Amino acid sequence: MDILTTLNSAQREAAETISGPLLILAGPGSGKTRVITHRIAYLIRVCGISPRRIMAVTFTNKAAREMEERLKKLTSGFVRELTIGTFHAICVRILRQDGGLIGINPRFVIYDREDQLSLVKTAIKEAGFDPKQYAPSVIISVISNAKSQVISTQAFIKKGSSHFEEVVGRVYEKYQRLLEQNNALDFDDLLMKTVQLFDEQPEVLDRYRKKYQHIMVDEFQDTNLVQYKLVKQLAGGYRNICVVGDPDQSIYSWRSADLRNILSFEKDYPEAKIVLLEQNYRSTKAILETASSIISANQDRKPTKLWTENEQGELITVVETYTQQEEAQYVVSEIERLLERDEVKLAEFAVMYRTNAQSRALEEAFIRYGTPYKLVAGTRFYERREVKDVIAYLRFIHNQQDSISLLRIINIPQRGIGERTLSQLKNWANSLRVSLYQALQLMANTEGDKKPPFNHRIIKVLSGFYEIIEELVAGNQKMSLVGLFDLLIKKTGYKEYLLSMIDGEERWENVLELRTVARQYDNLAPFEGLATFLEGVTLVSDVDSYDESVGAVTLITLHQAKGLEFPVVFIVGLEEGILPHIKSFDDPAQMEEERRLCYVGVTRAKKRVYLLHAFRRNLMGSSTTNSPSRFLDDIPPQLVAGGYSGLGEESQIRDKSAFWESDIPVVSMDIPELKVGDRVLHSQFGKGMVVSYHQLEGDGEVVVAFPGVGVKKLLLSFARLEKVD
DNA sequence: CGAAAGGCTCTTTTT
DNA sequence: GAGCCTTTCG
Numbered sequence: 184m185d186i187l188t189t190l191n192s193a194q195r196e197a198a199e200t201i202s203g204p205l206l207i208l209a210g211p212g213s214g215k216t217r218v219i220t221h222r223i224a225y226l227i228r229v230c231g232i233s234p235r236r237i238m239a240v241t242f243t244n245k246a247a248r249e250m251e252e253r254l255k256k257l258t259s260g261f262v263r264e265l266t267i268g269t270f271h272a273i274c275v276r277i278l279r280q281d282g283g284l285i286g287i288n289p290r291f292v293i294y295d296r297e298d299q300l301s302l303v304k305t306a307i308k309e310a311g312f313d314p315k316q317y318a319p320s321v322i323i324s325v326i327s328n329a330k331s332q333v334i335s336t337q338a339f340i341k342k343g344s345s346h347f348e349e350v351v352g353r354v355y356e357k358y359q360r361l362l363e364q365n366n367a368l369d370f371d372d373l374l375m376k377t378v379q380l381f382d383e384q385p386e387v388l389d390r391y392r393k394k395y396q397h398i399m400v401d402e403f404q405d406t407n408l409v410q411y412k413l414v415k416q417l418a419g420g421y422r423n424i425c426v427v428g429d430p431d432q433s434i435y436s437w438r439s440a441d442l443r444n445i446l447s448f449e450k451d452y453p454e455a456k457i458v459l460l461e462q463n464y465r466s467t468k469a470i471l472e473t474a475s476s477i478i479s480a481n482q483d484r485k486p487t488k489l490w491t492e493n494e495q496g497e498l499i500t501v502v503e504t505y506t507q508q509e510e511a512q513y514v515v516s517e518i519e520r521l522l523e524r525d526e527v528k529l530a531e532f533a534v535m536y537r538t539n540a541q542s543r544a545l546e547e548a549f550i551r552y553g554t555p556y557k558l559v560a561g562t563r564f565y566e567r568r569e570v571k572d573v574i575a576y577l578r579f580i581h582n583q584q585d586s587i588s589l590l591r592i593i594n595i596p597q598r599g600i601g602e603r604t605l606s607q608l609k610n611w612a613n614s615l616r617v618s619l620y621q622a623l624q625l626m627a628n629t630e631g632d633k634k635p636p637f638n639h640r641i642i643k644v645l646s647g648f649y650e651i652i653e654e655l656v657a658g659n660q661k662m663s664l665v666g667l668f669d670l671l672i673k674k675t676g677y678k679e680y681l682l683s684m685i686d687g688e689e690r691w692e693n694v695l696e697l698r699t700v701a702r703q704y705d706n707l708a709p710f711e712g713l714a715t716f717l718e719g720v721t722l723v724s725d726v727d728s729y730d731e732s733v734g735a736v737t738l739i740t741l742h743q744a745k746g747l748e749f750p751v752v753f754i755v756g757l758e759e760g761i762l763p764h765i766k767s768f769d770d771p772a773q774m775e776e777e778r779r780l781c782y783v784g785v786t787r788a789k790k791r792v793y794l795l796h797a798f799r800r801n802l803m804g805s806s807t808t809n810s811p812s813r814f815l816d817d818i819p820p821q822l823v824a825g826g827y828s829g830l831g832e833e834s835q836i837r838d839k840s841a842f843w844e845s846d847i848p849v850v851s852m853d854i855p856e857l858k859v860g861d862r863v864l865h866s867q868f869g870k871g872m873v874v875s876y877h878q879l880e881g882d883g884e885v886v887v888a889f890p891g892v893g894v895k896k897l898l899l900s901f902a903r904l905e906k907v908d
Numbered sequence: 909c910g911a912a913a914g915g916c917t918c919t920t921t922t923t
Numbered sequence: 924g925a926g927c928c929t930t931t932c933g
Contacts, residue, residue: 243923271923296922370923437921538920540924560922601909724923742921764920780921803919804924909933916928 186224186257190217197458198222201230201397204418204452205425206445210489211474211786212465212748215427219399220250222425223265224257226397235264238395238417242402244269244727246746266395270410271370271722274377278368279714281387285380287368290582290714293721294362294369297566298587299323302365306357310350317350325351326358330371331407331439333378364618366584374409381416392420402746403428403448407439411447422452431478431487434742434780436772461488465748465789467496473792473822474785480817481775498824500793501815507541507756510797511548514753517793518554518736521751529555533737533749535784537762541755542738553865553897555735559743560725569681569690570697574720576671580655581713583620590619596680599644604637608645611635623649651675663705664712668698741784752788754781757796758809781814857885857899857906864905865897 187195194214197207198221209215223239226232241247247268254262266273279289294302303319303326329339336359340352362368368376381388398418400406403426406414418424426448433442449455463471471491479486504510514534521527534545539560549556564570572595575588583589594600612622626635626642627649637645651674658670672678672694681687681694700720704712726743737749741762756762763777785792796811857863861873863885871887885897885904897904 269923373923434921435923438923540919543924597910599909603909722923740921761920766920776921801924803917911933912931914928914930917926919925 186221186228190214190221191462193458193460193462194218194221197460198225200425200456200458201226202423204422204448204455206448206452206455206457207425207427207460208457209427209429209460210463210487211429211432211783212463212491213460213489214462214464215401215429215460216246216250216253218460219401219427220253220257223250223254223399227258227261232396233264234258234262235266236394236396238266238273238398240270240273240398240400240414241268242405242746243724244272244722245724245729246401247272248727269722270406270413271373272718274373274413275718275722277377277391278373278380281380281384282376284384284387285376287376288366290366292365292367292578292582292585292588292717293373294365294367294587295721296323297571298367299369301587301590302361302367303354303358306354306361309361310353310357312350312354317347317354322351322354326355327369327371328439329355330369330375331409333375333409333412364584365586366582367587371409374413378409378412378416381413388416389420391417396421397423397425399425399427401427404430404433404442404445405435405438405440406444407441408444411441411444415451424452430484431481431779432745432783432786434745434776434783436776461490463489463491463493465493466491466786467493467790469496469498469822470785470788470790470792473499473818474782476817476819476822477778477785477814478782480814481778483772483775497791499818499822500791500824501818502793502795503811504795504797505799507544507797507800508548510755510795511544513795514545514755514793515548515552515554517753518751519552527750529734529736530731531750532753533739533744533747533751533787534753534755535739535741535744535787536755537741537764537780538756539740541761545738545755549736549738551898556738557729557733557735559729559737559739563725564693564696564728565720565723567690567693569693573668573671573677573694573697574717576655576675577667577713578717579652580659580667580671581717583652583656584618586619593648596676598648599640600648604641604644607635607637607641611637620652659709659713661709663709664701664707664716665698665705667709667713668701741780744787745783748787748789750789751791751793752784753793753795754784755795756800757781757794757812757815758800759812760807760809761800762812762814778814781812857904862907863887864907870907 187198190198191214194217197205197218201222207215207218209218219239223237226237227234239247239250241250251262251265251267254265275293278287278291282291283289300319300323303323304314307314307317307319307322334342336352336356339348339355343349343352362372381391395417398414400414405428414424414426428445430442430445433440436442449457466474468491471489475489478484502510502513504513518532522529536542536545542558542560546556546558565574572592575591579585579588579592590605593605608619608622612619615622615625617625622635623645626637627646635642654674655667655671658667662670677694678691681690684690701716704716704719706712707715729737731737731747739747741754754762762781763774767773767777794815796809796815799806799808801807857873862870863873864870865887873885873887885899887897887904
């Protein structure tokens with residue numbers, strides 16, 4: 184019983200309700216995660232339910248990991264057999280295990296957005312259309328939407344009414360056939376095929392139903408129809424299904440998430456108990472009131488009664504700057520100001536924005552001030568070319584039907600296999616009705632008039648590639664993953680290839696980082712290691728690698744910020760056209776989602792909120808002027824420092840502009856000559872060593888490793904580095 | 909065949 | 924401003 188003593192009465196009720204359907208409507212900061220973890224701990228420790236009979240679905244892998252950590256503490260250990268993960272991760276496991284029954288080869292690879300794009304392009308062409316006339320990305324999103332609602336190709340074609348739908352229908356059909364030929368599934372397939380598996384194989388479903396006595400789903404407001412169906416299938420036996428969500432935080436409708444799932448839940452489970460978590464433990468009264476005033480302007484919602492016992496707290500700061508550069512500069516100088524007052528640490532700040540492009544101006548300001556920051560989406564490690572190349576090799580070694588990977592790697596590093604060679608190979612493979620790789624196999628293993636009609640040079644280069652792959656495939660039978668990795672680099676000459684490039688060093692380091700990731704799978708059996716590794720690298724998201732313990736300011740999109748919290752939050756770009764985004768202007772439902780996005784941002788904050796907007800902003804080269812976001816109008820002036828109520832037509836900021844400029848440190852002092860390996864002294868970070876050095880006009884950009892502090896990118900003119908011996 | 913240069917189009921958010 | 928595609932030249 185002691186497990187639940189730290190919970191308030193509503194939380195406790197939610198945690199104690201273990202049988203039957205349960206809907207928890209949890210406002211921001213209401214201890215939702217606590218309730219879920221404590222509920223699971225209660226099931227295990229008090230009710231004696233085996234962890235193996237519990238499934239918990241989270242929104243990100245990171246959330247799953249954290250929940251597991253917390254549970255380890257609460258249950259003193261034995262959570263290993265718990266099924267916990269995202270819908271996608273859980274479905275992959277199910278399909279590898281049982282997908283064979285609906286014709287899925289367990290060696291399938293998962294196609295990401297980029298792979299999808301090239302496959303859809305092929306599909307469009309094969310269906311006899313022009314990819315320039317029908318944007319592949321649009322077609323992908325229509326197909327994805329269909330899959331999210333478990334609409335098969337046949338069903339799609341049947342219901343298609345417009346000409347466009349007919350086109351998509353035919354492309355959809357081709358696309359699915361291509362996926363099959365490549366033995367690949369896209370993200371949506373992982374979910375849709377699992378639902379199909381359960382539909383078509385009742386005895387398999389029955390096995391899973393019997394296994395999972397308790398199912399919990401977090402972030403339920405952001406589930407789509409296929410996920411809802413899946414939950415419904417699995418919970419069909421015991422009906423012990425607990426879903427947790429907040430309609431006001433639904434921000435993924437563009438990914439086919441459907442708020443109506445909450446209504447469906449109440450309808451499908453009329454006996455469901457509903458628990459409201461309304462006490463907020465996170466934010467000050469001022470912040471909560473600001474958030475409420477923003478969200479209450481939405482028409483299509485039920486009113487809520489969020490409250491907090493926390494103090495009133497600081498007023499909200501609303502700032503208009505002239506440009507986005509000044510906006511960024513304000514953020515950094517304000518952070519530096521608060522840091523000096525010693526109340527807050529670097530990691531306690533977050534800067535949030537609507538679009539990734541906005542991070543650039545921020546980054547530049549952080550670099551200029553030498554203020555450490557971490558960009559959550561920034562690097563997109565797994566989308567880097569060199570990382571994708573190596574993964575494509577590994578993927579192809581795992582599954583030689585994967586022609587998308589084959590086409591990616593066949594001429595990297597350059598082997599003289601160009602477009603013409605490739606089209607000859609394709610034609611020959613098509614005429615024999617075999618895959619590209621089977622064609623290579625035939626070419627290498629047949630003699631006489633069975634030989635392909637290629638000239639000598641082409642046969643030679645293609646054979647060269649084929650032999651490398653064969654050797655690697657053989658290696659995968661007996662080597663550890665890292666062993667295979669190293670063999671791959673050696674046989675392909677990939678390291679030399681990278682190092683011959685201008686930014687080769689950095690790229691090679693990324694490959695080494697990927698190798699470090701691979702090491703985690705090294706203790707698995709040869710074949711298993713590669714399979715698990717590939718699964719892991721395709722299903723990771725940017726937030727998954729986000730580490731809050733790093734001492735740096737967080738730069739993050741509003742979408743990614745969901746579920747996180749920070750003492751101080753800056754939201755930038757509160758402008759008409761940005762937040763709310765221009766794409767939502769003609770659709771009231773989308774506009775409401777923009778508002779929820781703003782609400783999510785504000786409710787991340789514990790102590791202080793800054794809302795910024797710029798008068799002038801550069802978008803795609805040209806400069807635009809935006810008026811302040813309509814969301815700002817909904818904040819009562821008494822909550823805003825200085826009683827902001829819109830600056831009106833005559834923006835005062837133009838006069839202030841000079842003030843901001845004077846705040847920029849002036850380049851005047853001597854700039855030390857530095858080179859890699861030099862030791863330097865920084866007034867704040869102490870002693871460090873120069874890791875890289877870039878000469879700029881009248882300045883220099885250095886990356887310095889400060890022991891115990893971390894790696895920092897600095898501009899010499901601002902960082903005031905001193906060279907030491 | 910491949911590197912380099914020039915011209916085009918878009919930009920929301922992502923498992 | 925960048926990424927993608929096409930064209931051109933070696």
